[in-house]
Amino acid sequence: MISARTLAPAEVAALLHFYADAGVEWLLEDEPVDRIAAFAAQQAAHASQKRERTAQPAEAPQAAARRAPGGDRNAAAPPVRAPASATALAIPDAEAIASARLAASSAHSLEELKLALEAFGGCNLKNGARSTVFTDGNPAAGVMIIGPMPTADDDRDGVPFSGRQGQLLDRMLAAIGLSRQTALISNVVPWRPPGNRPPSAVEIDICRPFIERQIELAAPKHLLLLGNFTARYFFGEDGTIFNLRGEWRDLTFGNMTVPALASLHPQDLLTAPANKALAWRDLMLFRSRLPG
Secondary structure, three states: OOOHHHOOHHHHHHHHHHHHHOOOOOOOOOOOOOHHHHHHHHHHHHHHHHHHHHHOOOOOHHHHHHHOOOOOOOOOOOOOOOOOOOOOOOOOOHHHHHHHHHHHHOOOOHHHHHHHHHHOOOOHHHHHOOOOOOOEEOOOOOEEEEEOOOOHHHHHHOOOOOHHHHHHHHHHHHHOOOOOOOOEEEEOOOOOOHHHOOOOHHHHHHHHHHHHHHHHHHOOOEEEEEOHHHHHHHHOOOOOHHHHOOOOEEEEEOOEEEEEEEEOOHHHHHHOHHHHHHHHHHHHHHHHHOOO
């Protein structure tokens, strides 16, 4: 077992970078902890305290005042306050959604939209993310590629489609004559959800004004949507990517209509390489619409 105490600072830094690149997000303690036993002990302590409270009910404040030496029997007893409830999770609400719409609509360029996103504090996802992942590539290319949400690699680098998924996407684009210099790459959600969980419905509603305004400002001529989440988000349907892929659909953003094609996400191809044949058909269909 490697101990940090035996490593030089440079070696510790290199090791931590290696763990981050490998996808490690949690560090273990030096000694094992039996969480099951600790939880059982905590439950037993709570049960014991509950039995004690039940066996010895608290005396009413009015009675305590009458029994106290020199107590005023006619004095009004102080009101009994209910115990404070546990602090609720700060889930964004309609006010946060309205704030997101205002921030997005006030941006008149992609640079202004990026600044608005970085300054926006109404989404819980931002609190747990390292980076606000905006766009990568050429905004004037006329081709926009959109994925679902940042991965751990994206969050670390601050760039959409980083790591292995990004490398595969680069090869997919190269196969049809595109690159990050000839396309604009983005995600529906600009902040990585904790543990890669799906965003909640409210979180999605908060992010919606930003990605839609981003598309309006970039004004692409063609959209390539990657993955289940992205296709469902834009098409408003509950099917899988296998049902939603391979068919052009027109999407409207403000006064602009853009043809969009859904296909498999690079992660789908890394997990199941047999899906590459389907992705290749989609890429060729997408390429057939492009000029040149």
